[in-house]
Amino acid sequence: MHAVETFELVLVLLAIVIGLSWLAQRLRLPPSAALLVGGGGLAFVPGLPHVELDPELALAFFLPPLLMDGAYFTALGRFRRHLPGILSLAVGAVVFTTLVVGVVAHWLVPALPWAACFALGAIVSPPDAVSARAVLQHVRLPRRLRAMLEGESLLNDATGLVLFRFAVAATLSGVFDAGDAAQSFLVLALGGALVGLVAGGVWILIVRQMDDPMLILAATLMLSWASYLAGEALHVSGVIATVIAGLILGWYQHVIFPAGVRLRAGAVGGTLVFVLEALVFILIGFSLRGVLDRLGGIGAVAQTMAVPVMGVVLAVIVARFAWILGSDAILALLQRLGLRRARPLGLRQGVILGWAGMRGVVTLAVALSLPAQMPGRDLMLVTAFAVIFATVVVQGTTLGALIGLVRPRDLDPPAKLSLYQAEAAMARVRNALVERHAVGPDGTVIHPQLLEQSRQRLRSTERFAEDAQASYPRMESHFALLQASIEVARAELIRIHRAGLIEDEVLHNLERDLDVEEMGLQFMLET
Structure with missing residues (x-):
């Protein structure tokens, strides 16, 4: 496609984004769901060019600023207070979902190697920061649930990516070492945190020397990509590096930014995040066309893959509920035995937390990065799309109604002072x-x-x-x-x-x- 045609397509997509977002507001639907469905429908309009996301570019371009924005607005006090619960979701739930999906996938498709089944589990296991943010900004949640969901979405991608890399390597080589995987995860996580601390510290030193608001905003915008790419270049977690840098930015901006810069940053950042989030979801829908065309069309896919795909989608949803409600039952038992620090969520809050597991750009980008010689690659791609559509469209659009029905209670003690x-x-x-x-x-x-x-x-x-x-x-x-x-x-x-x-x-x-x-x-x- 010619460069001018590419530019024209981007403008058309932006216009479609605005129209679909406006329609979603009128219909009181999550914009992410409208954009995803709209992108999927537009992908099959005759005459429109094929659009395929480059997985590495999608992660490097879209993910860092959206992760940074989420970390910037994270309530750090609640994040620290609920860190055990966040880690239970970001690590424990991801590993558990990977195992459950792997077992279900092997049961439904016995010819698929075990390692490939677990690679599929790693692809669909981590809820996505972009999807979570896009849905959560349109619902009201108790403070503890919001802190756990936002914290989970910031940290769990690192777990999923590590599991995916080792599962793919095991599939292609036939060798897997659990100890090696655990050590690699620690190196990636701690190394990413260190890179994020250094990137955040350098940003503070640089911005304190600047007086021009435009330079401050430009340096701040660069921080997201700089921390992510630095982490990836050093072979540690760019995701965690970006999150740590974003937490530093959110903590120190109150004492570093002049008031005028803060006002401009809100406008610039809000517009950028809206455009990137919207383009992510509409491009996910567009990318579906290429996959279906390669597999012989939607009829052929439904005929050959419907059962395993639906089985994996159900496994993803059920595994999350099983982990959350099971962990909460253990906490309730520990509380009855006298452990005061055990604070179970309760059934109402657990149901909401279990239903709020939306997948998005990371799942798609990781699926698209599968090697061509990977067994079951086509099944994995279709399943990734199905999980994204099911969680964003079905769970995302019904989350608000479920909250109204269940009425979760805010168990976090209020702050000592009101507004x-x-x-x-x-x-x-x-x-x-x-x-x-x-x-x-x-x-x-x-x-x-x-x-x-x-x-x-x-x-x-x-x-x-x-x-x-x-x-x-x-x-x-x-x-x-x-x-x-x-x-x-x-x-x-x-x-x-x-x-x-x-x-x-x-x-x-x-x-x-x-x-x-x-x-x-x-x-x-x-x-």
Whole structure:
């Protein structure tokens, strides 16, 4: 395909992404599901070119910035608190699912070597960070479940990739050493963490020397790919390197980024993540065409592979439930025996956690990287697509309804301070500073208006924090009036600009002030 035609195809895909995302919002569906189905349908439209994802390029291009974004917004305190549960999912559940799928695949296709069956299990076992993020941002979950799902999706790819590499090597060579595999996993994980720490430290040193917001944003964007590619170049886990660097970025950005950079980073990062996530899912759908054409069409695939494919899809879902509910039963038993640190999730939370196991770009990229001489390669490719479609489309679209039906409880203790109490604490220290500097040495008030505004803000925030529930209706009316005042101010600003009474620079500066004020109001209403 000519370079200009490739560019035109990308533009067409972006237009389709926007249309499908808008349709998903109107239908209240997860955009990932709409994009996946839409991409699969469009792949068979006559005249459209064949699109195939290069597996190494897909992992290197799409995965790092999306992993970085997920790590950036990870609540580090909850991540540390629930790390045992996260590791149980990211390592234990992946290994268990690999074994279960391997046994089921060998039972359904006895001619397939055991090592190849376990390679298939490794391909479909790790839930995907991209898919999890795409679905979770549209549902409300208890804090503990969200922390576990987000943490799992950040770390489990490393487990799946290690299992896959050893299973493929065992299939082609006929030799497998479990001790060697465990040692390799530790080297990859610890080495990736070290690379991520170094990459994050270098980023801090570089950004602290910069003043230009554009340079800071560019260096920050480069961090995701730099950490991933550095890890892969050193033959350790690029996934873990990217996650660790992202956690460092999320922790230190509060003290390194100026306010203006943070505002721009939110806009730039949000747009980039939306485009990359959307393209990933629509390209997964597009890639299905090439696989089906090579196998003789969808009819031939359904006739020869339907039973083993459906068996593996069911095995993937059942294995996750078995691991989660089984582990939770053990925790409940330990708690009854007096182990206070054992904190079972409970049946409601376990059901939600079990159903939220969406697969995506990593499963597809790993499947596409299978060697041509791999036994059962075609079956593995079709199965990978089936697992992605089943988990994203079926589980992703029904997760919200299941949450409403099951009503999981938030068992995590709330933080000591609420949003409004934290705001009152900030108002107190701000007022204390103004009180010290608003009065001169002779007792004369130097800044009377500023002092009165500070005292009024402190009184309002403390009064609201004391009884936010009773004060909220009055505050909501207050915000609605402020929103209306911003809208009339913006209309007047545009009117006087259209009349030629102010310069463009004045329009942009005042409009930015109104936008920042409106964003602050929207944030207060949402929280």
